[in-house]
């Protein structure tokens with residue numbers, strides 16, 4: 001049985017439920033800096049017999065928890081990850097791993113020094129639609145990969161976070177990293193680590209926010225594969241992560257908000273050459289943290305690194321970093337893999 005503590009009880013309350021659902025994890029402590037005043041915290045998810053509500057953050061590090069899950073605002077991740085690792089805890093940290101590559105380097109150093117296990121919470125890798133799409137690509141169903149595009153389009157007007165941390169000028173949260181990391185990580189997962197990015201951004205939807213709200217990046221992936229990532233935190237439409245994957249033998253369209261993905265296969269075209277899309281049913285589970293936690297505990301049991309370890313989280317931050325630098329320089333920028 002693994003004892004688990006959770007820091008930050010917005011998204012963290014979902015993690016708390018996952019901990020309570022799995023048979024081999026036990027929720028022993030939770031901490032939220034604004035626990036008393038923040039009425040959005042779903043108390044029924046995070047309180048109960050055997051669960052201590054910590055008054056000070058340090059109680060988490062001094063507790064007997066084996067695993068600490070960090071789901072606080074992005075700007076807190078580096079410091080809390082390092083403290084938890086130094087206290088000998090295994091750590092799961094929500095995406096994005098940190099605000100900067102330098103912060104990621106400090107987390108990597110702490111992981112190495114501690115010898116503990118680390119997971120970056122890239123939950124899209126656990127969405128059934130995306131998992132099915134990746135499996136089809138790997139099975140060769142659409143032939144050789146040529147081009148893929150993914151979009152993270154999400155209206156943040158009503159998702160500012162508690163005390164509006166996503167909009168805080170002191171934090172300078174970049175949409176391309178904070179939310180866009182989902183689309184960046186997904187394309188990296190399917191196409192491999194990109195080498196170069198050319199990105200434009202604008203700031204029209206939400207001019208009162210501190211950083212650009214919309215951007216489009218053109219990407220060079222390995223093996224001549226090209227990509228395009230669209231990120232907007234200001235769009236006026238329901239949330240989507242529509243992703244299209246083109247191969248020499250077919251095309252896949254998928255999303256984590258749809259109950260099916262679509263595939264069109266050259267092999268199935270009719271005598272007139274017409275191709276159709278066929279539906280493959282999938283479950284909708286776009287915040288599948290229970291599967292993430294299961295994988296992490298499985299990796300702990302097996303003594304192997306989990307699939308989305310600290311380096312995976314860092315490479316996704318590096319991808320966003322190249323896009324942000326490109327939007328600022330007006331030139332294509334190389335992705336930094338120096339860590």
Ligand SMILES: NC(=O)c1ccc[n+]([C@@H]2O[C@H](COP(=O)([O-])OP(=O)(O)OC[C@H]3O[C@@H](n4cnc5c(N)ncnc54)[C@H](O)[C@@H]3O)[C@@H](O)[C@H]2O)c1
Nearest residue numbers: 008009010011032033034071072073074094095123161162
């Ligand atoms: N994987 C996903 O799809 C997904 C979805 C939402 C959020 N997230 C990530 O989860 C993290 C939290 O986002 P959220 O949407 O839950 O935000 P939120 O504002 O809804 O919740 C954050 C919570 O942290 C608390 N908090 C603030 N500062 C803290 C500190 N220093 N220590 C401890 N607690 C603190 C707040 O009181 C609040 O309850 C972010 O890193 C975000 O990117 C991931």
